[in-house]
Amino acid sequence: MSETQANSSAPNSLPSPADTLLPTYTRAQLALRNGQDRDEIWVAYQGNIYDVSRSRLWRRGNHYEHWAGQDLTRELDHDAPHTPNVFDNFPIIGRLISPVK
Numbered sequence: 001m002s003e004t005q006a007n008s009s010a011p012n013s014l015p016s017p018a019d020t021l022l023p024t025y026t027r028a029q030l031a032l033r034n035g036q037d038r039d040e041i042w043v044a045y046q047g048n049i050y051d052v053s054r055s056r057l058w059r060r061g062n063h064y065e066h067w068a069g070q071d072l073t074r075e076l077d078h079d080a081p082h083t084p085n086v087f088d089n090f091p092i093i094g095r096l097i098s099p100v101k
């Protein structure tokens with residue numbers, strides 16, 4: 001099993017040993033991937049950073065008045081009409097330094 005498959009299979013689980021192989025990013029680095037400044041569109045949830053660049057629902061970094069390039073843990077848990085399973089089809093490309101607890 002590849003590293004990506006191992007990590008994307010259970011986005012809500014505790015960090016697995018494979019997570020330690022992922023690169024880490026600061027909030028400032030994440031903010032550059034907001035869909036405006038670069039082609040990459042990244043979203044953080046519970047410490048994991050997901051690449052949602054290929055999603056039609058995140059074009060230009062905007063998703064139902066939510067913006068990429070941020071930790072959207074609270075927003076998903078409190079505002080979204082769906083579960084975190086929406087991330088199942090997207091790769092975890094890194095870990096956020098100091099995510100919201």
Ligand code: HEM
Pocket residue numbers: 043044045052054055056057058063064066072073075076079080081082086087089
């Ligand atoms: C008012 C808030 C929100 C609304 C109305 C909304 C609505 C939707 C809808 C209708 C879908 C597609 C159908 C589904 O899977 O249920 C979707 C998918 C998705 N949502 Fe949200 N959402 C909201 C907030 C969020 C937040 C805060 C996040 C991120 C942390 C998020 C991440 C995603 C992702 C990754 C997908 C999958 C996109 C794809 O498959 O292309 N959503 N959302």
